[in-house]
Amino acid sequence: MTKLDRRTAAVHPVDHIAHSHRLRWPEALPWLLIAATYLLFPSYLALGSQVLIMVLFALSLDLVLGYAGIVTLGHAAFFGLGAYTAGLLAAHGWSEPISALFAAAVVAGAFGAASGAIILRTSGLTLLMLTLAVVSLLAEAANKADSITGGADGLQGIVINPLLGRFDFDLYGRTAYLYCAAVLLVMWYVVRRLVHSPFGRSLTGIRENRLRMHAIGAPVRRRLVTAYAIGAAVAGVAGALQAQTTQFVALNVISFHLSAAVLIILIFGGAGRLYGAFVGAPIYMVAQDMLSRLDPVYWFFWVGLLLVLVVLFARGGILGCVDGVRRRWP
Amino acid sequence: MTSPALETRRLSKSFGALVVTNEVDFKLERGARHALIGPNGAGKTTFINLITGRIPHSAGCVLLDGEDVSALPQEARVKRGLGRTFQINTLFPDLSVLENVVMAVSERQGRGGDLFRPAGSRRDIIDEAYDLLERLRLADDALRPVRTIAYGRQRLVEIAIALGLKPKVLLLDEPAAGVPSAETALILDVMAELPAEMAVLIIEHDMDLVFRFARRITVLVQGAVLTEGSPAEILADPRVREVYLGERRHD
Ligand SMILES: Nc1ncnc2c1ncn2[C@@H]1O[C@H](COP(=O)(O)OP(=O)(O)O)[C@@H](O)[C@H]1O
Numbered sequence: 133m134t135k136l137d138r139r140t141a142a143v144h145p146v147d148h149i150a151h152s153h154r155l156r157w158p159e160a161l162p163w164l165l166i167a168a169t170y171l172l173f174p175s176y177l178a179l180g181s182q183v184l185i186m187v188l189f190a191l192s193l194d195l196v197l198g199y200a201g202i203v204t205l206g207h208a209a210f211f212g213l214g215a216y217t218a219g220l221l222a223a224h225g226w227s228e229p230i231s232a233l234f235a236a237a238v239v240a241g242a243f244g245a246a247s248g249a250i251i252l253r254t255s256g257l258t259l260l261m262l263t264l265a266v267v268s269l270l271a272e273a274a275n276k277a278d279s280i281t282g283g284a285d286g287l288q289g290i291v292i293n294p295l296l297g298r299f300d301f302d303l304y305g306r307t308a309y310l311y312c313a314a315v316l317l318v319m320w321y322v323v324r325r326l327v328h329s330p331f332g333r334s335l336t337g338i339r340e341n342r343l344r345m346h347a348i349g350a351p352v353r354r355r356l357v358t359a360y361a362i363g364a365a366v367a368g369v370a371g372a373l374q375a376q377t378t379q380f381v382a383l384n385v386i387s388f389h390l391s392a393a394v395l396i397i398l399i400f401g402g403a404g405r406l407y408g409a410f411v412g413a414p415i416y417m418v419a420q421d422m423l424s425r426l427d428p429v430y431w432f433f434w435v436g437l438l439l440v441l442v443v444l445f446a447r448g449g450i451l452g453c454v455d456g457v458r459r460r461w462p
Numbered sequence: 463m464t465s466p467a468l469e470t471r472r473l474s475k476s477f478g479a480l481v482v483t484n485e486v487d488f489k490l491e492r493g494a495r496h497a498l499i500g501p502n503g504a505g506k507t508t509f510i511n512l513i514t515g516r517i518p519h520s521a522g523c524v525l526l527d528g529e530d531v532s533a534l535p536q537e538a539r540v541k542r543g544l545g546r547t548f549q550i551n552t553l554f555p556d557l558s559v560l561e562n563v564v565m566a567v568s569e570r571q572g573r574g575g576d577l578f579r580p581a582g583s584r585r586d587i588i589d590e591a592y593d594l595l596e597r598l599r600l601a602d603d604a605l606r607p608v609r610t611i612a613y614g615r616q617r618l619v620e621i622a623i624a625l626g627l628k629p630k631v632l633l634l635d636e637p638a639a640g641v642p643s644a645e646t647a648l649i650l651d652v653m654a655e656l657p658a659e660m661a662v663l664i665i666e667h668d669m670d671l672v673f674r675f676a677r678r679i680t681v682l683v684q685g686a687v688l689t690e691g692s693p694a695e696i697l698a699d700p701r702v703r704e705v706y707l708g709e710r711r712h713d
């Protein structure tokens with residue numbers, strides 16, 4: 133008997149599906165690691181916050197790419213919109229951080245809904261090119277509007293009030309780290325609910341076989357636009373966190389480069405599994421940190437090579453390999 | 463007089479200069495057991511695609527329950543009781559057999575867009591899907607990913623998904639295509655147990671299966687209806703013999 137058989141033999145299939153959304157213990161692992169990092173590595177919390185932000189960003193892409201199957205090279209458009217929304221609010225006197233997160237989510241989500249309603253009429257390579265076009269247009273707009281965005285010099289003068297009116301953003305990045313972790317926890321909960329909902333299952337259905345989803349009466353395009361907009365809103369929150377915790381917004385928050393990086397993170401970690409973002413982001417960012425020190429000129433070449441290997445030999449990313457191993461050795 | 467469950471009037475389709483459906487007038491009565499036969503490339507699958515709205519028609523119209531649905535998108539026609547299966551398996555390969563059917567039941571109940579309530583909390587939906595698997599003798603494979611089960615059983619999942627929609631009109635596109643003849647009996651059993659009030663149109667090459675199941679047969683040749691009648695009439699029709707013998711000679 134294989135492990136799958138033994139695990140499921142006692143459980144009625146209906147119960148098996150009915151319980152599939154229950155929390156299992158490995159899902160506590162990322163949170164234990166996040167807490168341990170705070171306690172054990174107090175001098176790395178600035179990098180830690182960056183990692184948490186990338187986890188959130190990659191998690192938002194997982195909804196769009198991993199679940200709904202929308203291949204996009206333009207996801208940084210939403211990260212950037214969120215960053216500029218929060219940054220501009222804070223630079224113009226709206227210094228309360230949490231309400232600014234909501235504002236960033238609304239702006240990025242609305243832009244995701246509007247652009248998604250247009251570009252999701254297409255699919256495949258056309259769609260890929262259109263996502264790229266959207267992020268390029270937006271990047272150029274941010275560059276041109278330098279009186280608002282600060283252009284290439286970046287957006288300065290961001291002032292953030294203490295969190296909940298009490299906790300100052302300290303020099304060591306402790307508050308920032310805990311803030312990012314708390315926001316990530318809330319967003320993870322929301323995304324997790326989503327992917328286990330009928331809506332989330334139907335996204336998987338669309339990814340697996342769009343033709344059949346049409347044939348069972350699902351409003352496919354509406355579902356995709358909704359997923360795209362929600363993914364955009366969550367990406368916007370990640371961008372806003374970045375603006376608030378670094379108190380700076382550079383033009384590169386809206387870039388093809390960042391879009392590609394988050395895509396690589398998700399593919400490394402494993403797309404469509406909810407936790408690929410948690411695995412991919414820390415590995416990618418630590419590797420980037422080390423590789424760029426070892427080989428400052430060609431480090432991205434090594435990242436590219438690693439990506440080729442993952443795509444060729446480990447389609448499910450790191451988590452896919454873990455699943456494979458667990459299936460073989462019960 | 464009640465209207466037929468499904469009707470097409472002068473329904474036509476051309477791909478460029480190629481006329482694939484040629485002014486087809488067709489009626490599927492309530493509770494019908496109707497077969498659509500014809501040589502390969504006659505336009506049978508295209509006819510189904512036009513009825514369901516998967517591809518746009520060039521002229522004519524489609525009526526469900528006497529109402530013109532020609533302008534409606536696929537999903538609206540499904541909501542009005544139109545279900546179909548595919549000649550080539552069109553399943554969710556990595557999902558389990560049970561989840562494949564849950565997907566259809568969930569959409570039929572209008573729950574497919576629910577954002578926050580876990581899909582697993584809708585026990586009624588999962589139970590209904592599982593009952594369907596039992597009816598189709600698929601319960602043993604309920605948790606297996608659909609791509610891992612035998613091809614003949616995947617053909618049953620095709621039917622199970624369509625039945626999950628509780629359609630008033632069911633269009634079966636070669637349900638036994640590619641299934642070894644020893645296993646077609648199971649598919650025939652399943653078809654024999656379909657609810658009496660459901661109107662069923664089947665496209666099938668296996669003449670044995672057609673004559674056992676159908677009470678009425680329409681013959682389609684080069685996109686046009688050649689003839690329609692009872693199985694006995696079709697069997698006796700020399701034109702039909704010619705079409706089939708002719709096809710065999712070309713093979
Ligand atoms: N999308 C399409 N574009 C061009 N020709 C098509 C298309 N779909 C089907 N055809 C042509 O229409 C004819 C009928 O095909 P089809 O409906 O699949 O026949 P059947 O199901 O009776 O075997 C064939 O000659 C086929 O090549």
Ligand SMILES: [Mg+2]
Nearest residue numbers: 506507508549
């Ligand atoms: Mg066909």
